[in-house]
Amino acid sequence: IKEIKLPDWMTPGSPTPFEKGLRGMAEAFEKELNPQLGKFALQLQASGGVGANDNRDFSTSQTTRVDQMVINNGRDEQGVMQVLRNLSRT
16 A cells, blocks of 8 residues: 555645636636726726715615626616626727
């Protein structure tokens, strides 16, 4: 038994293939989405969306799905679509 060498994925303390996959996906999301989300947040603020210092109550907010991204900022659907149109022009 001493002669048996376990592969890395079976060695205690090493990341499993699943963990490696999750880490890779997290890195890809961070690399690809963070710049886009920053632009999107600026567009929302510029168009009257929820800003950093905005304390309004949106208990009746609208949720809109766009390419599996959920936008839920208390605006009506037309307002959200206008923000997305403006974002696509930049």
